[in-house]
Amino acid sequence: MNITAITLAEAVGLLQNQEITSVELTEAVLDRITAVEPFIQAYLTLDRDGALRQAEQADRARQNGVAGPVCGIPLAVKDTFCTTSMPTTCGSKMLENFTAPYDATVVTRLKQAGAVLLGKLTMDEFAMGSTNENCAFKVPHNPWKLDCITGGSSGGSAAAVAADECFASLGSDTGGSIRQPASLCGVVGMKPTYGRVSRYGVVAFASSLDQVGPITKDVRDCAVLMNVISGHDPLDSTSMNEPVPDYTDTLADGLQGLTIGIPREYFRSELLDPDVERTVRQGVALLKEAGAEVIEVSLPHTEYCVAAFYLIAPAEASSNLARFDGVRYGYRDRDAESLLEMYTRSRSKGFGDEVKRRILIGTHALSAGYYDAYYRKASQVRTLIREDFSKIFARCDLIASPVTPTPAWKLGGKANDPLALYLSDILTISANLAGIPAMSVPCGFSSKGLPIGLQLQASHFNEAALLKAAFNLEQRAGVTGKKPVIV
Amino acid sequence: MKITKEEVLHVARLARLDLDDGEVDQMTVQLDAILTYVAKLDELDTADTAVTIHPHRRTNVFREDEVHPSLSRELALSGSAEHNGEAFVVPRIIG
Numbered sequence: 001m002n003i004t005a006i007t008l009a010e011a012v013g014l015l016q017n018q019e020i021t022s023v024e025l026t027e028a029v030l031d032r033i034t035a036v037e038p039f040i041q042a043y044l045t046l047d048r049d050g051a052l053r054q055a056e057q058a059d060r061a062r063q064n065g066v067a068g069p070v071c072g073i074p075l076a077v078k079d080t081f082c083t084t085s086m087p088t089t090c091g092s093k094m095l096e097n098f099t100a101p102y103d104a105t106v107v108t109r110l111k112q113a114g115a116v117l118l119g120k121l122t123m124d125e126f127a128m129g130s131t132n133e134n135c136a137f138k139v140p141h142n143p144w145k146l147d148c149i150t151g152g153s154s155g156g157s158a159a160a161v162a163a164d165e166c167f168a169s170l171g172s173d174t175g176g177s178i179r180q181p182a183s184l185c186g187v188v189g190m191k192p193t194y195g196r197v198s199r200y201g202v203v204a205f206a207s208s209l210d211q212v213g214p215i216t217k218d219v220r221d222c223a224v225l226m227n228v229i230s231g232h233d234p235l236d237s238t239s240m241n242e243p244v245p246d247y248t249d250t251l252a253d254g255l256q257g258l259t260i261g262i263p264r265e266y267f268r269s270e271l272l273d274p275d276v277e278r279t280v281r282q283g284v285a286l287l288k289e290a291g292a293e294v295i296e297v298s299l300p301h302t303e304y305c306v307a308a309f310y311l312i313a314p315a316e317a318s319s320n321l322a323r324f325d326g327v328r329y330g331y332r333d334r335d336a337e338s339l340l341e342m343y344t345r346s347r348s349k350g351f352g353d354e355v356k357r358r359i360l361i362g363t364h365a366l367s368a369g370y371y372d373a374y375y376r377k378a379s380q381v382r383t384l385i386r387e388d389f390s391k392i393f394a395r396c397d398l399i400a401s402p403v404t405p406t407p408a409w410k411l412g413g414k415a416n417d418p419l420a421l422y423l424s425d426i427l428t429i430s431a432n433l434a435g436i437p438a439m440s441v442p443c444g445f446s447s448k449g450l451p452i453g454l455q456l457q458a459s460h461f462n463e464a465a466l467l468k469a470a471f472n473l474e475q476r477a478g479v480t481g482k483k484p485v486i487v
Numbered sequence: 488m489k490i491t492k493e494e495v496l497h498v499a500r501l502a503r504l505d506l507d508d509g510e511v512d513q514m515t516v517q518l519d520a521i522l523t524y525v526a527k528l529d530e531l532d533t534a535d536t537a538v539t540i541h542p543h544r545r546t547n548v549f550r551e552d553e554v555h556p557s558l559s560r561e562l563a564l565s566g567s568a569e570h571n572g573e574a575f576v577v578p579r580i581i582g
Contacts, residue, residue, distance in 0.1 A: 386542075
């Protein structure tokens, strides 16, 4: 078996037992990237020399007995995380030549834990998209079927992990951007509670919805990385000062005493592909087998979440992206003769179509005469969605459902219909509106051999319960170790 | 129609975006479809519902007023298209 196919936790074990060095591990991953990257197209920046230097340092640190929890492990991050050692493009021409003057807090934490940073992964421009086809530079391919989408916006982060081009990655999730590509690429992805992980140094899309999380080969790896990245950061005033448990401690506990709610609105048969419904229902049966009690519940405002989200997220985005004016960083049109002309030309040439579309919706929703009808109304509906979850979590510990209505579809399949794409986010965006943690864990395959994930959602700061249920499901679902054949 | 061509042009001006004629036509059609869909929210009576603008109910976040290391001027200027070593340079604003 190829060394790059093992999990992060297994690789840590080999390093600890001195059966391999970080340099050897890093070289193996770089060779793997050379072999499969022409087919996958996950990396926007690959820092071979830097990675080998970091691996040498990691080997020395381990020899000196100062190894962090992921010391010497080659990882990669979505290109939305600021890094001083390489560019941060956010998938946009606007930031094509931008190198950040500081590291994102999560990047600093990975480095402090000893990680080897291989490079930066492709994404939809400014994280706006559900297919990763909105990247200005590189559209990744699904490792399970190369003519299919990876999902998005963290498509590169999911594809690279699924193709063993890194041991794990970080993504960001504003409306499903970690969970949806994780589900479509057959890997584990978690969106933690809003405020669990620092957003400092993460290019902002919608500040009340964005959250950083891991994408990994299995549930244990997800817990290991959650331990590294979680916790309060004084540099992010929205990060919460809540205690962080060791997420690996409770993984293997059984599910006795745990109640899992099945929201009937998430299983409407006209919504779901039959393969998805069948596979997820089988997954739910496995959770029951592991000891959980399963009850049917209702989230009555589910059908309104897409509408609320696609007003709130663009409104926040239009405000956040106002900073790209050609002055302090990012693309500047040099022919402009006035300041206003410089703003307008720089933004018009720097942003792609989907970003412009969302800026226009958001600006409209916040503009005089429309604010009450659109932004305020959506923010009131957000309260109703949040209350739906509060009621359920008074009776249940977790909610189980599909992540996406369908498995991955063909590249280009929905490219010209923005609204159809938005509607495919229906099962993931409520968690962002409510700020609750949620994750995708692989539970089976479609009849065409495409991966299908099961989504678990929990109350605020209850990531440990998510991971425990996901681990139990993983043990029983029989999908671990199944790998796509790429070359 | 939930949005007209004139309104799209108005919003684009507010957002400092230039759209060519083809883009205006396409955006008008797509924005109209999206705004028609989101009008679904009007089915809900929210007259007595408070707004949620953030997942957690937090008030102000304070810290001690102490001096900490911060970004140097050199680094702060490093990403700009044009600077003079002290400040960002932009086209002349006052004639």
